[in-house]
């Protein structure tokens with residue numbers, strides 16, 4: 001019985017040595033294949049193509065810009081750019097708050113807040129992300145003038161909606177803007193003299 005088990009042990013040990021040796025041989029052989037050399041000039045074939053700069057298989061698909069977008073050439077004339085000074089230096093100013101709104105919200109909700117921004121066709125089209133993943137295109141961003149008058153007619157409620165998680169499309173602005181900037185934007189939406197609700 002003892003000699004039988006010793007026998008088995010030695011067979012197993014020999015097998016193990018053989019398998020380890022085989023693995024080492026295969027590893028050596030495969031690493032040698034990565035570099036191939038011809039007679040005079042070494043020709044190196046880099047087998048792992050995905051590391052190559054020109055091999056783009058692993059890049060995500062790109063979203064084409066809207067057909068009527070304008071090529072950015074330079075920062076240009078400062079009177080043409082949105083100027084938003086630091087909050088400490090200002091009280092609510094519809095001109096500044098309007099710039100904040102136009103920079104952050106108008107692409108979806110539209111310059112006048114009617115829910116007709118440039119990005120709407122990407123959100124609601126039948127080939128949008130939502131249509132391909134969930135079967136139906138996403139509904140258009142709401143009209144904010146109407147929202148301030150009816151659905152979210154409390155500034156505090158609208159502020160909370162904008163700051164927190166608010167659905168799969170709209171960004172969570174509490175992570176992107178300061179509280180003061182979001183309050184400025186809300187004031188601009190409710191502003192009935194010079195803001196969106198005029």
Ligand code: HEC
Pocket residue numbers: 101104105106107108109119139140141142144147151152158161162166167168169170171173185186
């Ligand atoms: C990427 C597009 C996008 C941007 C940018 C965006 N929104 Fe929205 N917004 C939406 C969508 C879509 C909804 C509808 C929410 C839902 O059901 O998912 C919405 C809903 C809202 C609502 C709720 C209105 C209602 O009555 O239901 C408010 C208020 C609002 N957005 C304000 C803003 C403000 C202010 C900004 C800028 C700081 C902004 N949004 C930026 C897409 C956007």
